[in-house]
Amino acid sequence: MDRPLTEHTKFRAITRSNIEKLGQWAHLDSDLREAAEVVSLVLPFRTNAYVCDELIDWDRVPDDPIYQLTFPQRGMLTDEQFERIRVAKEAADADDAHKPLLDAEISRVRLELNPHPAGQMTHNVPRVDGDPIEGMQHKYRETTLFFPSHGQTCHAYCTFCFRWAQFVGIEDLKFASREADQLARYLKQNKRVTDVLFTGGDPMVMKARVLERYLEPILEIESVRTIRIGTKSVGYWPQRYVTDIDADDTLRLFERVVERGKHLAIMGHYSHAVELSTRVSREAVRRIRSTGANIRMQSPVIRHVNDDAGAWVDLWTRGTQMGLIPYYMFVERDTGAKSYFDMPLVRCWNIFRNAYQQVPGTARTVRGPSMSCFPGKVHILGIADIGDEQAFVLEFLQAREPDMVRRPFFAKYDPKATWYDQLEPFGKGDEPFFIEPDAETGMPVSLKVSASGGERSRSRGAPARR
Numbered sequence: 001m002d003r004p005l006t007e008h009t010k011f012r013a014i015t016r017s018n019i020e021k022l023g024q025w026a027h028l029d030s031d032l033r034e035a036a037e038v039v040s041l042v043l044p045f046r047t048n049a050y051v052c053d054e055l056i057d058w059d060r061v062p063d064d065p066i067y068q069l070t071f072p073q074r075g076m077l078t079d080e081q082f083e084r085i086r087v088a089k090e091a092a093d094a095d096d097a098h099k100p101l102l103d104a105e106i107s108r109v110r111l112e113l114n115p116h117p118a119g120q121m122t123h124n125v126p127r128v129d130g131d132p133i134e135g136m137q138h139k140y141r142e143t144t145l146f147f148p149s150h151g152q153t154c155h156a157y158c159t160f161c162f163r164w165a166q167f168v169g170i171e172d173l174k175f176a177s178r179e180a181d182q183l184a185r186y187l188k189q190n191k192r193v194t195d196v197l198f199t200g201g202d203p204m205v206m207k208a209r210v211l212e213r214y215l216e217p218i219l220e221i222e223s224v225r226t227i228r229i230g231t232k233s234v235g236y237w238p239q240r241y242v243t244d245i246d247a248d249d250t251l252r253l254f255e256r257v258v259e260r261g262k263h264l265a266i267m268g269h270y271s272h273a274v275e276l277s278t279r280v281s282r283e284a285v286r287r288i289r290s291t292g293a294n295i296r297m298q299s300p301v302i303r304h305v306n307d308d309a310g311a312w313v314d315l316w317t318r319g320t321q322m323g324l325i326p327y328y329m330f331v332e333r334d335t336g337a338k339s340y341f342d343m344p345l346v347r348c349w350n351i352f353r354n355a356y357q358q359v360p361g362t363a364r365t366v367r368g369p370s371m372s373c374f375p376g377k378v379h380i381l382g383i384a385d386i387g388d389e390q391a392f393v394l395e396f397l398q399a400r401e402p403d404m405v406r407r408p409f410f411a412k413y414d415p416k417a418t419w420y421d422q423l424e425p426f427g428k429g430d431e432p433f434f435i436e437p438d439a440e441t442g443m444p445v446s447l448k449v450s451a452s453g454g455e456r457s458r459s460r461g462a463p464a465r466r
Ligand SMILES: *Cc1c(COP(=O)(O)O)cnc(C)c1O
Pocket: 137, 139, 140, 143, 145, 197, 372, 377, 397, 398
């Protein structure tokens, strides 16, 4: 349904508290409504009028991919968790005195959902003059992540989000930083950092005026070559670049970044080709690219949303035609509603390779399926026969230990494994690639498998080089 692009549509968030006002809500089956009401007590829920009116095909609900992507589903909790919350909610609805019990139950279930995967909060926090800088992560030599405190929400929340714990106010789990000048100081002291990645939440929820305050100090710094902005706004609220009050200011800011000699890379989180189908989304892409910025596309492969090769062929071919650059296909992280969305690694690999085979070389800039885990980003190259055994062939695309990058290694084939930490080294030579943080120090330790048969013991120190 195309709308005139001159019209200013005001952003309208839809959350737990105003969902009743959504026209389509009343027509939903009551069990879908109940599921959303119960699950959204635990997992953050936020969508918006554009997503509901233009991206979701309500005739296909609950199977519609964008409905699955933004509305809480029954299967996101175990039956037992769901019942605990449902019963506690019923009691609290009947009598306010039971509200604290409901809150306690909600906290308990949240903690059961591994709110903090792969050491995100405690590892890789850099220091300036000895003080840790909140809101920053420096894991790979050339690239630093920055979480501006003004960008800690999104135009809509993805139900699988691995940063979901940031949105539900679990104490101490919120990345935030008000300190753009601290970021600049760090970058001046660390000239090896060429790429700064603004992420969140979504930095593009910030008004142009605020975003400018973060970007401006970095433009001075010669050693910074690329500024990346990780954002879902291009999918969930493309009006940000077309009809929002400060859309033009935002584009002028992008132009200034480019004029100052930086590469501006919009890391667009696109989950499905429907996000590129509306007129306003196409116009957003056109306008962003006209500033000299590039848009790369990345997202995880997840059940219920994009778990078939055809969906990725559509996304990558349509995107490439519009000038977007396919970048990563991720494996869903081990947090939140993972069990609802995840797939065996072998299935992720099959989807990736089936899709990859069907797109031209210009779209084969994409890499994956890739897991962002403690040692780095590891992607699955395939499955090999070694003797009469099978093995996953893996490779690091990024690693905290740069020398581990682009060295193929093997893990025992496991048709059920859904994440890196479930894999085991195939042979002795593969052991250095399996490292995890030490529980006390947070330093990398390698995870060894004894020759006698799968029993794990740990040894300290950096991985040996091959
Ligand atoms: C993916 C990722 C980056 C960026 O890695 P690139 O391969 O350069 O895109 C940086 N930091 C972390 C923690 C990441 O997971």
